[in-house]
Amino acid sequence: MKARLAMVGHRGWWRVPGLLLVLFFVVLPPSVMAEEEQQAASPAGYGSLAELIHLIGEDAAGEFVDFFTAGPVQVTPFAVLSEGMPRRLSFLGVTLADQMRAVINRVPESAAAGQRPPASQQMLWGWLQEIDGCLRVHISGRNSHGQWRSYVANVEMSAAVYRAMHTYVAYGQ
Numbered sequence: 001m002k003a004r005l006a007m008v009g010h011r012g013w014w015r016v017p018g019l020l021l022v023l024f025f026v027v028l029p030p031s032v033m034a035e036e037e038q039q040a041a042s043p044a045g046y047g048s049l050a051e052l053i054h055l056i057g058e059d060a061a062g063e064f065v066d067f068f069t070a071g072p073v074q075v076t077p078f079a080v081l082s083e084g085m086p087r088r089l090s091f092l093g094v095t096l097a098d099q100m101r102a103v104i105n106r107v108p109e110s111a112a113a114g115q116r117p118p119a120s121q122q123m124l125w126g127w128l129q130e131i132d133g134c135l136r137v138h139i140s141g142r143n144s145h146g147q148w149r150s151y152v153a154n155v156e157m158s159a160a161v162y163r164a165m166h167t168y169v170a171y172g173q
Helices: 002-041 049-063 091-104 109-113 159-165
Strands: 073-075 079-082 085-089 122-131 134-142 148-156
Touching (some): 049 091, 049 148, 049 159, 091 122
Parallel strands (some): 073 122, 079 122
Antiparallel strands (some): 122 134, 134 148
16 A cells, blocks of 8 residues: 555656646746737837837937927937948938927927027937947937937847948938
8 A cells, every 4th residue: 555655646746847847838928928018019129210210209309308498499410420430421310310300399389489589599419329239329409598418219220220320311412
C-alpha cells in the first residue's frame, strides 16, 4: 500500500509543473498583447510620417500653450544638424515648421482682436538631429516678453522618416 501511495505522489508531482506551464502559456500571450497595444497608443508609436508630424506638432503646441501672446509667431524651417556638414533644410524640417506654424498661430480672432500687437517679434525655430537611429527634434521659442522655452522630442527613426530627413530642399530662395 505504501508503494502505491509513493507512486501516486510521484505522478502527482509531474502534474503541477505541467499545469503551471499550461497556465503560463495561456495567460502570458494576452498580457503581452495588451502591453504591445499600449505601446502603439503612445506618442512614440506612430504609424506614418504624417502621423509623426501631427503628434510632434500637437505635443510641442501643448508645451507652448499660453506662452505666446495673441499675435503672429514667425516660424523658421527646422535645419538638420549632422557631423561635418553645414546646417541644411530637409523635407521633414520644412514640413514640421509648417505644421508648427499652423498649430501655434491658430488663435481665435475674437481672442486676438482685443490684444495689442506684441512689442517684439515672437519666434519659433528648431533643428533635427539623428542620434543612434533615433530622430531628435529640438524646438525653441521666444515670446514678445523676451522669455524663452524649449521642447525636445526623441522618436525612433523609420525608413520614411529617414528619407524625409535626408531629402534636402532649397527653401525661400
